[in-house]
Amino acid sequence: MKIAFTATGTNWESMIDPRFGRTEYIVIYDEERQNLTGHDNSAVKNDAHGAGTATSQRIFELKPDVLITGNGPGEHASNALKHLNMKIFADAQELTLKQAYESFKSGKLREI
Amino acid sequence: MKEIVVISGKGGTGKTSITASFAVLAGTSVVVADCDVDAADMHLLMQPRVDVTEDFYSGQIANINQSQCTRCGKCINICRFDAISLRNKQYIIDPLSCEGCGYCARICPMKAIVNRERLAGQWYISNIKTGSLMVHAKLGIGADNSGKLVAKVKDEAKEIALEERREIVLIDGPPGVGCPVLSSLSGSNYVVLVTEPTVSGLHDLKRVYDLVKKFRIKAGCIINKADVNPAKTAEIKQFLTRENIAHISDLPYDENFTKAMTQGKTIVEFDNGQLKNTLTDSWNKIKQLVND
Numbered sequence: 001m002k003i004a005f006t007a008t009g010t011n012w013e014s015m016i017d018p019r020f021g022r023t024e025y026i027v028i029y030d031e032e033r034q035n036l037t038g039h040d041n042s043a044v045k046n047d048a049h050g051a052g053t054a055t056s057q058r059i060f061e062l063k064p065d066v067l068i069t070g071n072g073p074g075e076h077a078s079n080a081l082k083h084l085n086m087k088i089f090a091d092a093q094e095l096t097l098k099q100a101y102e103s104f105k106s107g108k109l110r111e112i
Numbered sequence: 113m114k115e116i117v118v119i120s121g122k123g124g125t126g127k128t129s130i131t132a133s134f135a136v137l138a139g140t141s142v143v144v145a146d147c148d149v150d151a152a153d154m155h156l157l158m159q160p161r162v163d164v165t166e167d168f169y170s171g172q173i174a175n176i177n178q179s180q181c182t183r184c185g186k187c188i189n190i191c192r193f194d195a196i197s198l199r200n201k202q203y204i205i206d207p208l209s210c211e212g213c214g215y216c217a218r219i220c221p222m223k224a225i226v227n228r229e230r231l232a233g234q235w236y237i238s239n240i241k242t243g244s245l246m247v248h249a250k251l252g253i254g255a256d257n258s259g260k261l262v263a264k265v266k267d268e269a270k271e272i273a274l275e276e277r278r279e280i281v282l283i284d285g286p287p288g289v290g291c292p293v294l295s296s297l298s299g300s301n302y303v304v305l306v307t308e309p310t311v312s313g314l315h316d317l318k319r320v321y322d323l324v325k326k327f328r329i330k331a332g333c334i335i336n337k338a339d340v341n342p343a344k345t346a347e348i349k350q351f352l353t354r355e356n357i358a359h360i361s362d363l364p365y366d367e368n369f370t371k372a373m374t375q376g377k378t379i380v381e382f383d384n385g386q387l388k389n390t391l392t393d394s395w396n397k398i399k400q401l402v403n404d
Contacts, residue, residue, distance in 0.1 A: 018299035022263050048170045048258035049291050071298050071327035078326075091328060093299070 003029045003104070004064035004086075005097050010038025016100050018070030018093035020077060021051030027097060028062055036097075052077035060084060068092050068100050072112055088112050113273050114402050115266075115300040117147075119285035119293060120307060121316030126336040127306040129369055130391070131284040132157040133378045137395045139242050142280040145269035146248040147296045149233070150257045154284050157378050158246055160238030168249065169229040170258055172212030174205050180224035187216035187225060208254045230255070235265060237272070245272055257286055259295035266296065280399075289319050297323060302402040303331040304360070309344035314351065321355060331357050332401055334394060338362035358401055361394040363387070 006023035008015045017023040026039045039062070044054045056077045059067065067086055070093030072078075081088065089109035092100040103109050118134075120127040132154055135144045146154040174195070176187075187203060188196045195209035196216065207230075217225040233251035240246045247269040249261060269281045285296040297303065303324050307317040317333070324331050333352050338345045345362065352359050364387075372382035380388045 019263075020298070022259065022295065022298065045263065046260060048260045051259055052294075071329065074294055074298075074323070074326060 001031045001066065002062075002064040003031070003066045003068060003101065004059060004062060005029070005100060006067075006069040007038070007097055010036070012036065012098040012101075013096050016068065016070055016092045016095050016097065020069050020071065020073040021053075021055045023055065023069075026055070026058060026062065028064060029097075029101065050076075053080055056080040059086075066104070068104055068109065113270070113279065113281065114302065115270070115281045115283065116302045116304060116398065116402060117283040117285045117296050117300045118304045118306060119296065119320055120287060120305065121289060121318075121320035122307070122310075122313050123151075123287035125306045125308045125313060126363070126369065127287070128154050128157070128284055129373065129379060130304075130306055130334060130336070130363075131282065133380045133391045134395050134398075135240070135244070135246075135282055136242050136378045136380050137392055138244075138280065138282065140244045141278060142244060142282040143269045143273045143276070143278050144240065144242075144244065144246040145265050145281055145283045146246065147262045147265050147292065148257075148284050148286045149249040149251055149261055149265070150286060150292075152248055152250060154246070155238070155248055156376060157373070158238075158240040158242070159376065160236070160240050160246055160248065162236045162238045163245075164237040165234055166236075167231055168233050168235050168261060168264065170232040170255065170260055171230045172214065172227040173207055173210050173230040174212065174214070174216050175226055175228050176203055176205060177224045177226070178202055180222050182222050182224075184221060186219055186221065190215055190219055232261070235261070235268070237268065244278070245269075245276075247272070257292045259291040262286070262292045262295040266299070280402075289316075289323060293320065294323060297327055297329060300329060302398065303329050304398060305331055305333040305357070307333060307335055307348060308337045309335060309341035309348060311344070314344065314348050317348070318351065321357070325355075330401065330404075332360040332398060333357050334360045334363060336363045337365040339364045358397075360397050360401075361390050363390060 005027045006017040007027045072090035118131045232255040235249035286292040
């Protein structure tokens with residue numbers, strides 16, 4: 001399973017970025033290969049408008065099975081992401097990636 | 113560190129006056145961020161001494177290199193925005209009309225036109241009269257506020273708060289329900305909704321609360337000028353109960369608000385009576401609600 005995080009950095013100790021569209025990084029954890037890869041999202045962060053849909057586009061390219069984030073995607077991004085067979089878990093903004101992953105595994109995160 | 117954002121949906125409800133009062137009451141415990149950069153006016157009440165100034169670029173603008181231009185006139189014919197004109201035998205870009213679409217740059221046979229990043233305005237870090245710091249911005253004519261600029265102002269304020277160990281970032285949000293509002297909400301811990309008992313006040317409150325709900329951020333509401341339309345105020349309160357929004361306080365219509373403003377003061381510096389007490393209670397309540 002591939003898990004995507006919106007994150008402020010690219011390692012397990014980085015915090016979850018509460019923002020979806022203007023997240024600093026998208027970090028992917030591939031459970032089978034057990035590797036963590038960071039994708040810099042600063043190009044989208046610098047878009048004047050439409051950050052949510054632009055980040056959705058990047059999520060489409062990465063094709064994760066699960067997304068763990070903070071506030072969650074807004075209206076337009078949510079509509080776009082519906083076309084992807086992906087579960088979204090929100091309200092993880094106070095957690096590190098490691099904590100968020102563990103909370104997800106033990107069913108403590110809220111699916112939206 | 114907590115982020116508190118004050119929004120209203122409708123403009124003119126007293127959002128900035130109330131935010132500025134909270135900034136004065138909170139003193140050095142908050143870093144202030146004015147994200148209402150389209151019509152930034154919090155600085156009028158905060159008397160900032162600018163410490164850091166930086167240019168802000170957003171969007172694009174076409175630029176004609178006159179020494180490469182052969183005056184073929186192709187650009188003037190294809191511009192959909194009538195942004196190019198011929199003056200003294202030179203093709204000139206009108207920066208207010210140019211949308212930065214890049215069509216002229218693409219078709220110019222001499223490659224004399226290039227799109228550049230547009231200087232949209234400046235943002236500042238200032239010392240304010242409360243002894244604290246404020247991050248604010250000023251846009252050029254024709255430039256519009258954007259999620260990008262709001263994110264920038266917020267990021268700077270957050271960084272200062274972390275460095276200087278301030279408890280709270282207090283954000284004066286933009287009116288409306290568009291991109292800049294979303295950007296000011298995203299990542300915040302508490303939303304203060306400032307409304308007034310008018311048809312459009314309630315209508316826009318509902319619209320903006322839809323966004324807050326989408327992000328599952330806790331919210332409370334201040335009804336300003338509550339006594340001018342008791343029936344509408346009652347209707348707003350019903351909405352708050354239905355949506356489980358904390359009702360922080362009612363403020364009366366009071367001409368002292370305007371009198372304070374004309375002296376460049378916040379209402380809590382001008383009025384020592386009921387208004388000041390209500391606003392002080394409101395701020396204390398908000399601080400509690402954020403941490404609940």
